[in-house]
Amino acid sequence: MKNWIIAAALAAIPLAGAQAQDAVTPTMSAEARDQLDQVLRGEWRSKDSARDVYRHPAETLAFFDVEPDMTVVEYAPGGGWYSDILAPYLAEKGRFIAVQLPDADGVPEGYRKNAAAGAAAFPGKLAERTGLSAQGIPSYVGGDLPESLDDTVDRVLVIRMMHNLMRWGVADRELAEWRRVLKPGGMLGIVQHRAKPDASADYANGTKGYLREQDVIDFVQSQGFELVGKSEANANPADSADWENGVWTLPPSLALKDQDRAKYEGIGESDRMTLLFRKRP
Template identity: 55%
Template sequence: MRRFMLALSTCLGLIAAPVTADAAEDGAEVVSCNGCEALLELAAATPARKDDRARDVYRHPVETLKFMGVAPDMKVGEYAPGGGWYSRMLAPYLAEEGHLTGLYFNPDVVPFDGSKLAESAAAFPGKVVEWTGVDPDSVSGMTLKDIPDAEKGSYDRIVLFRMLHNMMNWNIADSEIKAMRTLLKDDGLLGVVQHRAKADAPFSYTNGSKGYLRQADVVRLMELNGFELVASSEINANAKDPANWEGGVWTLPPQFALKEQDKAKYAAIGESDRMTLLFRKRD
C-alpha cells in the first residue's frame, strides 16, 4: 500500500485541473477526468484487488470511473457498496486527497429488517482499511436516514452500480435518489451502471424483479427526481446478452443461478449488458 501511495502522490503532482467538460458530437456536455487514467490504473492494480480483477473484463472500472469524471481529490459516495468490489479500488484512489463514503439504504424504507444497516455503515471504514490499508480518516459510512446538515451539498460524485433494479422492486427508488441528490453539490454528478433490458421489453420484465431495466425508464426516473442526463456510454455493453432470461439477470455469471445447467453457455456470454449513464443535479 505504501508503494502505491508514493506512486499516487507522484502522479498527482503531474496532473493539473483533471476534470474538464467537452462537447460531444450530439451536443451533450461530457465530463471526463483528463489525466486520471494512470491513477485509476494504479488503483486497479493494487494487491487488495487481486481477486477482483478477473471481473474487470466485464465491469471496466478504469474506463467507467474515468467516464464519470471521478477525480482523486473528490468526495465520493458509493451507494450500497456490498462486498466492496468497487470500494477496494475507490479507497486507494481517493485516499491521498479525496474521501470515500459508503452510502447505505435508509433503514426506514427497505422491505426487510433494516435494524443493522446503521451498524453496517459504521463498520464500512474498518472493512475498507482492512482490505486496502488506507488512512481511516479517508473513509466513512452512513445511511440515508436523517442526513446530517454538514453532509448535505458536499459530495462531488455519487456512484450507483447495479442496484437500481432492487430499488425499483422494493419501491424505494424515489426516496433514495432524492436523498442522494441532497448530498450532491450544486454541480455534482451521479453515475449509474445498470443491467439493461431491450427497449421494447414489457413492464413485467422491467419492474426490477428480473434485474433488467429499460434505459429510457432509468433516464425518466432520474429526471423525475431532480437530475438531467449528461452523457451515456457503451463501456459496459454486452451484445451477447439477449436480456430475456426467464430467471432474470442472475442466470448469467457471476451468479449462475442454474448452477451447472448450461454453465459453459452462460460463461461464454459473460456478465449482463449494461447501460452506463451520467446525470447532473439540476436546479
C-alpha cells in the same frame, strides 16, 4: 412509489434536456487516469481484478469524470468491489463515503438489517483489505445522511442497484437524498442491468434485475437531474436480457448452478447501461 412499476406515460413527460445527445462527455484528466491505473494494479485487487473485463472500472470512472480530489459517495457498496478502487484513489486528496441501504418501509427486513450491520463493519473491513485508515472511511445508512454533507458531494455512484430501489418503491426517496448532498453541478453516475427497449413492463420493473434504459433516464430526470451523457463501456450484446430467472442467471450469480454453466459463462456478465446525470438547480 410503493411497488413502483414504470409507467409508459412517464416517457411522454416533457423534461429539460431529455435526450442530451449533444451533451459533451466528461473526460478524466491524464494525471488522474494514471493514478487510477496505479490503483487498479494494486495487490489488494488480486482477486477482484478478474472481473475488470466485465465491469470496466477504468472506463467507467473516466466517463463519470471522478478526479482524485473529489468527495464521492458510493451507494450500496455491497462487498466493496468498487470501494477497493475508490477509497485508495481518493485517500490522499479526496473523500470516500459509503452509503448503505435505507432503513425504510419497502426495503425487505433482511436487507435493512444487513445494511445496518454493514455500515458499522464496513470501514474496518475496507481498511483491512486496502491498508488504509478506517477513520478516513465514513459509512452511513442511506436516508439518514448528515446535514453536514448538504451541497458538498461531487459524485454519487450507484452501481447495479437501481433495480432494487425501483422494485422496493424507495427510488424517489433515495434520489432526493443524493440530490440534497450533491453540490451545485454535482453528478450522479448509474450503472444498471439493461433490459431490451421492447421488454414488457412486468419484466423490466426491477424484479428480474433489468430496467429499460429510457425508463431510468426519464425517471431520474423527473427527480431533478438532467442527463449529461451515456457510455457503452459496460455493454454486452451477447446478453439477451430475457432470462426466466432474471439477471442472476448469468455470472457471477449463476442461479442455475451447473445447468448450462458453460453457456452462461460464455455470455459473461449482463448488458449494462452507464448513465451520467447532473443535479439541476
